[in-house]
Amino acid sequence: MSEPELTEGWVDVELAGEFPELGLDCVRVDARSGRSPFAVRDRLRELSDRFTGSKVVHMRQDPVPWAYRVFFRQVGVDPDTDRTPVERIAIERLEWGGLRSANLLDDALVIATVETGVPVIAFDADKVGDHLGLRLSRKGEPLGRGGRPMSARQIVVADEDRPLSVLFGEISEERGVTRKTSRMVLVALRVKGVPAISVEEALWTAADVLLAHQ
């Protein structure tokens, strides 16, 4: 199996002008999801032991989670209502007493996010274009075939032709990973204050978990 290659996505000119350090990194992996093996569930258990109430409270002052909080604020999202991915996982961990296993892909994304603080999402590589990036939505532009129309100037992850997901939000139904997916593209967002190495590490972590259990 060949080593997956990391590619840098494009960023719309207007967005890049507003957020010069904004970026999108992608990795394509030949992997399927499915039930998580014992080793992955064990790793989740191990990771959940790292969380304590006080650590979760102080998480917002750690550099990487804080950088995403600031970005949330700057794009009009209240991070105390719509939590950043790593904070959401941490809160769920406290509420449930552990990190719950869902499936191999979701577990891999949770592991990568907890390890690095960088959120990672996945698309079906066969249903998206070759070049992914970030841009602003047009008024009434639908998210997916027959999907809801979006308002203008929302930040979306898109390929050459269409929006694939709202940033940190809803993924277009027909572009997401399903049971039939055999190739995925993992995507991580880079914002100001997050070192490139953390973003790369998040992608490699998720890819490693997926590839190690095929």
Next chain:
Amino acid sequence: MPEIVAGRRAALPRAGSVRPPTPPPALPRTAPDERPARRTLLDQVERLESELSQLFCSTWPRHGFEWSVPSRGGPRMLSLAELEVLRDDLAERLAHARRSSSDRTYVEDQHRRRIEEMLLEPERHKWVRVANEDIGEPGCKHWHVRPRWGVLGMLMSWWRVRISSGCPLPT
């Protein structure tokens, strides 16, 4: 020719009586560049969020503070006016949280002093009870001034401070 010129001069108003018409203001040919203003506002939002996070961590485990600043229907690129409103809301929230924190700290200091006084002179603070929450600490510990040996202690004024052993076990 000189007559005509003279005639025209006569028809014109005399200098000094009426001001010459001012030319209309020149309209800008390009839209003003908002980017520096937007950059400044984004930096201010970043700084305010940092201060709000610090304050949140320093007030933990106290409850009753409001941290939320309403969402603007994001994630999207906000207009200049929306960024200004966001900055103002954050500043207001921060100022309010600081005031609340300051008031709370003052009250907690009073409670700490009261605990010391209770320990020194329990008979002057009969039945007073101060909990960990009142001094901004986590846990269920509390200090309670009670009479030793019940009614007999009340009659003899044998008062003492009982310190609870902690949170009750979950049922």
